[in-house]
Amino acid sequence: MLDLTPKTISQRTALRINPCKTCQPVGALYAALGVHKCMPHSHGSQGCVSYHRTFLTRHFKDPAIASSSSFTEGASVFGGGSNLKTAVRNVFDIYNPDIIAVHTTCLSETIGDDLNSYITDMEIPEGKLVVHCNTPSYSGSHINGFFNMMKGFITYLTKSTGSCNGKTAIFPGFVNPGDMREIKRIASLMQVPFTLFPDTSGVMDAPMSGEYEMYPQGGTTLAEIAGLGDCAHTLALGRLTSTEPAELLKKRHAVPFTELPLPIGIEATDEYVMALSRLSKTEVPPELEEERGQLVDILLDSNQYSSQKKVAIFGDPDTVIGLCALCLEMGMIPKYVITGTPKEDFVRLVNELLGRYDVEGSTVKASADLFELHQWIKNEPVDLLLGTSYGKQIAKAEDIPFVRAGFPILDRYVHSYLPMMGYRGAMLFVERIIGALMDRYDRDCADEDLDVIM
Amino acid sequence: MDNRARLLEKYSSRVYKNRKEHVLELEEAPGVPQIAANTRAVPGIMTNRGCCYAGCKGVVVGPLKDVCVITHGPIGCGFYSWGTRRNKAVAQEGGQNFIPYCFSTDMQEPDIVFGGEKKLKQAIVEAMEIFNPKSIMICSTCPIGLIGDDVHAVAAWAESEFNIRCIAFSCEGYKGVSQSAGHHIANNGLMKRVIGTGDKIPKSKYSLNILGEYNIGGDGWEQERVLKRIGYEVVSIFTGDGSVETMQNAHLANLNLVMCHRSINYIAEMMQAKYGISWLKVNFIGVEATIQSLRDIATFFGDEEIKQRTEEVIADELADIFDDMEYYKGKLKGKNAGIFVGGSRTHHYQKLLEDFGMETIIAGYEFAHRDDYEGRKVIPTIKLDADSKNIENMTVEPDPEKFHTFLDEETLARLKDQIPLDQYEGMIQDMQSGHIVVDDYNHFETEMLIKLLKPDIFFSGIKDKYVIQKAGTPSRQMHSYDYKGPYAGFKGAVNFAQDVVMALYTNAWNFVTPPWKTVPMLTGTLSGGDL
Numbered sequence: 001m002l003d004l005t006p007k008t009i010s011q012r013t014a015l016r017i018n019p020c021k022t023c024q025p026v027g028a029l030y031a032a033l034g035v036h037k038c039m040p041h042s043h044g045s046q047g048c049v050s051y052h053r054t055f056l057t058r059h060f061k062d063p064a065i066a067s068s069s070s071f072t073e074g075a076s077v078f079g080g081g082s083n084l085k086t087a088v089r090n091v092f093d094i095y096n097p098d099i100i101a102v103h104t105t106c107l108s109e110t111i112g113d114d115l116n117s118y119i120t121d122m123e124i125p126e127g128k129l130v131v132h133c134n135t136p137s138y139s140g141s142h143i144n145g146f147f148n149m150m151k152g153f154i155t156y157l158t159k160s161t162g163s164c165n166g167k168t169a170i171f172p173g174f175v176n177p178g179d180m181r182e183i184k185r186i187a188s189l190m191q192v193p194f195t196l197f198p199d200t201s202g203v204m205d206a207p208m209s210g211e212y213e214m215y216p217q218g219g220t221t222l223a224e225i226a227g228l229g230d231c232a233h234t235l236a237l238g239r240l241t242s243t244e245p246a247e248l249l250k251k252r253h254a255v256p257f258t259e260l261p262l263p264i265g266i267e268a269t270d271e272y273v274m275a276l277s278r279l280s281k282t283e284v285p286p287e288l289e290e291e292r293g294q295l296v297d298i299l300l301d302s303n304q305y306s307s308q309k310k311v312a313i314f315g316d317p318d319t320v321i322g323l324c325a326l327c328l329e330m331g332m333i334p335k336y337v338i339t340g341t342p343k344e345d346f347v348r349l350v351n352e353l354l355g356r357y358d359v360e361g362s363t364v365k366a367s368a369d370l371f372e373l374h375q376w377i378k379n380e381p382v383d384l385l386l387g388t389s390y391g392k393q394i395a396k397a398e399d400i401p402f403v404r405a406g407f408p409i410l411d412r413y414v415h416s417y418l419p420m421m422g423y424r425g426a427m428l429f430v431e432r433i434i435g436a437l438m439d440r441y442d443r444d445c446a447d448e449d450l451d452v453i454m
Numbered sequence: 455m456d457n458r459a460r461l462l463e464k465y466s467s468r469v470y471k472n473r474k475e476h477v478l479e480l481e482e483a484p485g486v487p488q489i490a491a492n493t494r495a496v497p498g499i500m501t502n503r504g505c506c507y508a509g510c511k512g513v514v515v516g517p518l519k520d521v522c523v524i525t526h527g528p529i530g531c532g533f534y535s536w537g538t539r540r541n542k543a544v545a546q547e548g549g550q551n552f553i554p555y556c557f558s559t560d561m562q563e564p565d566i567v568f569g570g571e572k573k574l575k576q577a578i579v580e581a582m583e584i585f586n587p588k589s590i591m592i593c594s595t596c597p598i599g600l601i602g603d604d605v606h607a608v609a610a611w612a613e614s615e616f617n618i619r620c621i622a623f624s625c626e627g628y629k630g631v632s633q634s635a636g637h638h639i640a641n642n643g644l645m646k647r648v649i650g651t652g653d654k655i656p657k658s659k660y661s662l663n664i665l666g667e668y669n670i671g672g673d674g675w676e677q678e679r680v681l682k683r684i685g686y687e688v689v690s691i692f693t694g695d696g697s698v699e700t701m702q703n704a705h706l707a708n709l710n711l712v713m714c715h716r717s718i719n720y721i722a723e724m725m726q727a728k729y730g731i732s733w734l735k736v737n738f739i740g741v742e743a744t745i746q747s748l749r750d751i752a753t754f755f756g757d758e759e760i761k762q763r764t765e766e767v768i769a770d771e772l773a774d775i776f777d778d779m780e781y782y783k784g785k786l787k788g789k790n791a792g793i794f795v796g797g798s799r800t801h802h803y804q805k806l807l808e809d810f811g812m813e814t815i816i817a818g819y820e821f822a823h824r825d826d827y828e829g830r831k832v833i834p835t836i837k838l839d840a841d842s843k844n845i846e847n848m849t850v851e852p853d854p855e856k857f858h859t860f861l862d863e864e865t866l867a868r869l870k871d872q873i874p875l876d877q878y879e880g881m882i883q884d885m886q887s888g889h890i891v892v893d894d895y896n897h898f899e900t901e902m903l904i905k906l907l908k909p910d911i912f913f914s915g916i917k918d919k920y921v922i923q924k925a926g927t928p929s930r931q932m933h934s935y936d937y938k939g940p941y942a943g944f945k946g947a948v949n950f951a952q953d954v955v956m957a958l959y960t961n962a963w964n965f966v967t968p969p970w971k972t973v974p975m976l977t978g979t980l981s982g983g984d985l
Contacts, residue, residue, distance in 0.1 A: 002554055003545070004585055014576035015584075016529065016560035023530025045596060045628040046495055047505020051534035053917045063921045065897070070495045072841050076600065076628045083497040090498030093466050094898050106528045107596035107628055110566060137528035138561050138597070210966045212901065212925040340529075371555075390536075393554050410538075 001397040005371060007378045017371035018390065020314050021340025024135035026052040027145030027174060028103035028152075029066050034180075034198025035153065036219030039097035040066040043084055043113065043132075044105025045076075059408040060177075060204040060416050065214060067091050067100075071107060080113045085122050092125050095214060098222060099129040103149060106137035129222070131156035141341040142407075143241055143316050146174045150198065150245040157222065158229035160253040165230040168194045168279050169255065171245055173238030173262050173318050174407065175421065177201035177218075182419035183237070183263070183272075189285055190276035195224045195231065205417050229253035235275055238262045238318030240343060263421045264322025264429075265329050266295060272422075291423035298427060299330055302434045305454075307331035309437060314338045314373055314387040315406035317346045317366070323386055323405060324350055326426060328357045330433065335362055335382050342367035370394065384437060401436040405429070457890060461902050472496050476893040478882075486882045488832075491893045492823040494631045494841060500897035502794070502917055503820050507531055509636020510625030511593035513717055514644070517541035517668055520549050520697040522587040524557040526574050526605060527595025531627070532558030540670045540934050543695045550587060557581065561597065570603050578612045578620070589698045591643075592622040599626035619698065621647045631841050632821035632894075634716065634797065638845050641720040644692075644701065645848065649725065650856060652702030658687040659860075660755055661707040665722055665733070666714030666798070669694025671939020676946050677738045684748065684767045685760060692718060705729040705853075708860040709754055711736045711747075715878050716797025716819075716826050720848075726876065728850040730859040732866065735874040738942045740805035741772070741779065750873040754861075771944040779809070782951035787811030789910040789958070792903060794895050794918075795932045797822045801881035803913060803932060806941070810951055816903050817885065818892035827891065829880035897921065911958060926966065928957040 025042055029052050032040035042049035046068040056064035067090075069075070069083040084102070091100055102115060115132040124130055133152030135145040150171065170187060172180050180201040187194045202218015228234075234249055234257035236242035246257035263272040269292075273284055309332045313323050317339040324334045337350050346366040354362055363376060374394045377385075385391050385402045389410045395402035409415050419425030438454060458479035462470055475490030495501040504512070507525075512535045515523055525532030536556035545551035559577045561570050578590060590612060592605050605622035612620040623643050625636045662681070667674045674694040681688055689707040690700040704710075705725060710733040712722050722733035734754060736747035745768050752764040790813045793800045797819055804814040819826060825833050861869070869875050882891060890907070892899060900918050903909075904925050912922045913932040922929040930936055930953060941950040 004550055004552065004555070006584060010580070010583055012580045012584075014559060014573045015524070015580040016532075016558045018536070018556050019529050019533050019558060019560065021529060022533040023528055025530070041498075045505050046501055046503055047508050047627045047633075048530070050502070050504040050508070050917070051530065054538075054915075055534060057916050057920060061920060063918070063924065065500065067498050067500050068495075070497045070499075070501065071628050072494055072631055073628055073844055074840065076596075086496070087498030090466070090469055090496060094464065094469070094499070105596070106530075106566075107600070110597045110600045136563070137530050138566050139563050141529070206924075208924060208966060210924075210926040212921050393537075 002374060002393050005374050005378070005397070007375065009372070009375045009379070016369055018374070019340050019369050020338060020373075020390070021141035022055075023106070023137035024140055024142060024145030024148065025049075025103050025105055025137065026055055027142035028133060028135045028149035029053075029064070030056060030174065030200065031146045031149035031198045032101035032103070033064060033203055034200040034219055035099065035101065035225065036221045037098040037215045038219065039091050039095055039100050041068070041087065041091065041100050041102045042066055042105060043069045043080055043102050043115065044107040045071040048105045055408055055410075056204075058410040061413060062204050062206060063212075064204070067095070069108070076107060076111060079111060080108050081118050084118050088122055088124070088130055092128055097215065099131065101149060101152065102130065102132040103135045103145065104132075105135070109134065109136040129156070143174055143341050147241055147244050151248050153197075153225055154228065154245055154248050154252065157225045158249065158253060159226050160229040163230065164232050165227050166193055167227065167231050168192050169228050169231040169234040169249065170194050170196045171234065171236050171242035172196060172199070173241040174316055175262065175319070176416040176419070177203070177205040178417045178419045179421040179425065182422040182425050186263075186273065186288065186422050187276055189288055190273065190280055191282045192276045192280045195228060196220060197225060197228060229255065231255050233257065233279055235260060235272070237272070239349065240317040240341070240345060261325065262318045262322040264319070265326035265426055266292065266423070267329065268322060268325055269422050269426065288423070295423045295426050295430075298430055302430065303331050305434055305437050308333060309383040310335040311384040311386055312336040312373060312377060312382045314370065314391065317341050317343065319406045321346070321349055321353065324353055326429065327386070328353065328359065330430065332384070333359055333362070335380070336373055336376050337362060337364045338368035338373055339366050340369060374398070384433065401440045403432050403436050457906050460906055461899060464898075469496055469499070477899075478891040480882070480885055480887050480889045480891065482887045486828045486880065489824060489827050489891060489893055491819070491827060492631060492634060492821070492842065493839065495894055501894055502896065502915060503632040503894060505627035505633065506625045506629040506636040506639065507593060507595050507627045508535065509633030509717070509821070510623050510640040511535055511636070512539055513633060513668065514637055514640035514693055515591050515593065515623065517543065517553070517693040518591070518696050518698060518701070519543040519545060519551045519553050520587070520699055521589040521591050522552050522557060522581050522585055523591045523593060524559065524574070524577055524581065525593050525595060526559050526570065526598055526603070527561055528597065529558055529560045531595045532556050539668070540937070541694050542669050542672050542675070546697060546699060549697065549699065550585065552587070566597055566601055569601060570598065571608055574603065574605065574608050575611065578608070582616050582618075587618065589619040589621075592620070594622070594624050594626050596627040599624060599628070619647065630845055634821040634823065635845050637717040638720055641718060642846055642848050645721055645724050645850070648698055648701050649721070650702070650705040650729065650853065652706070654703045655706050656687050656689050658685070659708060660685055660760060661687040661689050662709040662711055662751070663689050663704045663707045664691045665710050665712045666718035667691055667694050668714075670933070671935045671941065673738070673940045673942035673946065676940040676943040680744070680748070680767065680771065680943050684763050686751070692721065705731070705856055707731060709734060709751070711751065713738065714796075714798040716822050719878075724848060724850045728853050728857070730852065730857045732860070732875055735878045737802050737805055739799070739802035739946070741775070741809045741944060741947045743802070743805035744943050753873050754869060754875065756865075775944050775948050778948045778951070782948070782955060783810050785955045785959070786951065790815045791911050791913060792816035792907070792909040793913040793932065794818045794820065794892070794900070795913065795915065796820050797826055799932060801826075801884065804881070804884060806947060806950055809947060814885070814889070815907055815909060816890045816892070817881065818895045820894065822893065825878065825880060827880050827882050827893070829883065830878050901925065911954060928960070928963070930954065930957050
């Protein structure tokens with residue numbers, strides 16, 4: 001496996017090998033799927049959206065709908081205005097969504113299609129809406145696409161009526177429906193009236209009923225999005241994913257916001273719970289406190305198996321920061337911490353985190369790739385690899401226990417239903433990490449060392 | 455109203471006008487009806503098609519194991535085509551296997567503004583430094599054509615700089631109307647630059663290439679196993695588990711077998727014109743189809759020894775799977791199916807379903823041309839539109855040194871009446887009255903077809919798999935075999951049947967409706983005492 005990867009590390013400035021990120025539009029598509037009765041629409045040639053739907057479907061094992069402007073060479077030369085006009089008409093006609101959320105591709109970006117004026121000029125049926133965002137694939141990553149689509153919705157739809165609706169806007173970050181459900185459950189326990197935006201729960205984890213529904217029950221409603229402007233406060237979960245949309249909402253409607261890390265691990269979940277508590281002026285209920293106590297109990301019980309274990313973590317910036325925090329809480333050493341998404345803030349935030357736990361000698365990098373990570377591991381191995389499905393090649397090549405987390409996970413089931421956020425999510429995730437480490441011990445130990453108690 | 459009319463009635467007049475030409479309900483009338491194919495997808499329609507890049511890199515050149523294929527463009531395209539098509543490959547002895555890797559120039563905004571040639575050159579320098587490959591291929595994505603990077607000049611530079619083979623493909627996503635354009639562009643590149651450049655002469659006169667076989671789930675290996683058992687020398691496979699190392703000698707083989715007509719008929723034709731090699735349309739999907747193909751190949755080579763050996767192997771392989779086949783026939787007989795996949799597979803799989811007594815009532819292709827439906831005889835009548843004209847149509851001349859025919863013209867002419875030599879009759883000829891054929895099928899039509907025709911099982915791709923399943927119909931992915939396989943040849947047929955039975959008889963289907971939906975749960979008592 002990966003037999004051609006040499007141990008010797010060479011400088012690369014142009015060749016990306018085994019990337020740890022993908023392009024903006026897939027993130028935009030995912031964000032749009034978290035809006036009720038919304039059809040995501042890709043403005044470009046149809047191959048992009050075909051790839052994006054494929055990847056989302058493979059990750060969630062659920063249909064990911066989206067239409068395309070289906071550019072051919074002609075549209076690439078003369079502009080995609082007429083394609084978009086035709087597409088919007090056909091989408092409303094055939095699939096009847098309440099709203100179409102258009103994102104661009106590197107094709108339409110490069111020819112400079114002006115989506116603003118296209119949308120202003122087109123005929124949109126009464127009561128229907130079209131919004132857009134720019135998602136050039138040659139900057140940022142799918143994470144940028146995700147928050148750019150949020151910004152598109154905020155720009156087009158949010159309103160301030162002058163009276164506060166008493167709700168808190170919660171931006172969940174690029175996470176699974178299972179996590180969104182946990183974020184909502186905790187907010188409900190804390191008695192905070194909220195709007196989660198976007199919300200793919202109920203959409204990308206819709207139940208089996210024997211009837212296919214193009215627009216299942218879930219998703220943030222258009223009324224709720226419009227109402228974001230009247231919210232009392234915003235909780236932006238994930239500094240590198242949710243801050244920009246929160247800033248935009250503040251700029252447009254003066255909704256103050258609090259930046260928080262994704263609630264992965266004890267400390268980050270504590271921060272989320274306390275922020276909710278401050279907003280609702282409600283005490284933390286015994287139910288949550290009990291969960292927290294159980295998690296701490298688990299960490300203490302299992303500490304001997306996780307303590308000082310070296311872990312390599314890769315994936316999306318906020319997810320990786322969260323996983324890094326949880327691993328530190330488990331007494332592990334995050335040896336290599338990378339994201340493919342470019343932004344140096346990532347390095348600063350991870351280093352701050354490592355600093356608080358006095359961990360030294362780790363390598364932290366943004367805009368990195370998995371080839372590089374693999375080379376580091378070849379030079380100094382780790383005990384555990386944590387990341388997306390693309391880690392399995394490295395795990396196999398170097399014979400390292402591997403736990404999947406993040407996007408995309410193409411080769412496992414159920415993951416998108418289960419949270420890794422909140423105290424309960426952390427329990428589930430710690431079980432997987434400890435399980436992987438202990439399975440490895442059992443596999444490798446001598447027969448006389450195999451104990452039924454551990 | 456017939457099913458076709460019901461399918462189309464919801465469309466607006468404009469969309470109806472376009473789509474009606476792509477949907478057929480077959481009638482008893484003699485002859486094969488005409489279908490519209492290889493035309494633009496309607497914007498806004500959720501088509502299952504991909505793009506030119508997907509056809510070139512994803513399908514044809516990506517599976518070449520000894521090539522460092524660099525995607526020139528922003529990161530997405532390279533990322534999505536990384537290890538996602540199950541083109542199994544094992545490195546040749548002492549050779550390199552690049553299949554698990556993804557190479558991209560990951561273009562950033564300044565590269566788009568100032569041009570990406572410099573970055574591409576540097577990427578090649580870095581690839582040479584780390585991997586020292588013998589071959590590099592460059593696949594272009596949408597922005598490359600727009601900003602005008604001369605990838606061919608960069609390839610030429612790399613060849614002289616490093617003394618390697620470097621081939622660039624202008625397969626920008628917007629070209630053509632589907633993946634099909636990319637197949638054509640890839641075929642042209644391989645024909646120009648790879649095929650015919652080697653000199654390793656096959657040891658056996660029974661030498662052949664398998665064209666249009668991508669070794670999904672190990673299909674190609676299963677075919678190779680049976681062919682080798684009979685005594686054929688497989689010179690090269692295009693391109694599953696394929697390599698430049700073997701493909702460069704392809705012109706020295708005596709026969710080309712064509713599996714996927716759509717993705718590779720260009721090469722078959724060009725090799726015939728340039729090197730004199732006949733091609734035979736084969737189908738190794740399905741037991742009967744495999745037997746027929748093996749007999750056709752033996753008929754081509756003609757001598758009694760190979761014919762006899764073919765029958766021996768067939769008998770032996772059949773005996774091996776007999777019990778399994780009988781078992782699965784009992785489970786599957788009488789079921790009907792819908793199949794929608796790529797360019798040739800739908801036709802191939804109908805044959806496999808027939809082996810088990812299943813009927814394909816709905817069939818279609820994502821990116822086929824009219825000849826894949828109606829047969830090659832319609833090729834001269836196909837009018838080229840602007841989108842097709844943009845794809846280079848290569849004409850080749852006989853190579854004065856390398857042209858060789860295995861059979862004389864008289865024998866060839868006689869054989870053409872017996873076996874599908876240089877010909878393909880298309881999918882529709884194997885279908886029956888009442889069957890529905892849809893070209894460039896889409897999400898809406900998939901939903902409607904399932905409602906209207908209620909097939910027992912639907913074979914398709916990942917994008918619609920869960921739509922179909924959520925509607926209560928078992929679904930299997932025919933692009934990836936739901937990550938199993940092989941499905942080709944004798945043993946593959948059993949694997950396939952096992953998976954279909956599994957899909958149809960999954961216990962969980964019994965739990966879709968909760969008991970409280972069918973049994974009244976509220977019980978009351980009459981006032982005034984017990985009943």
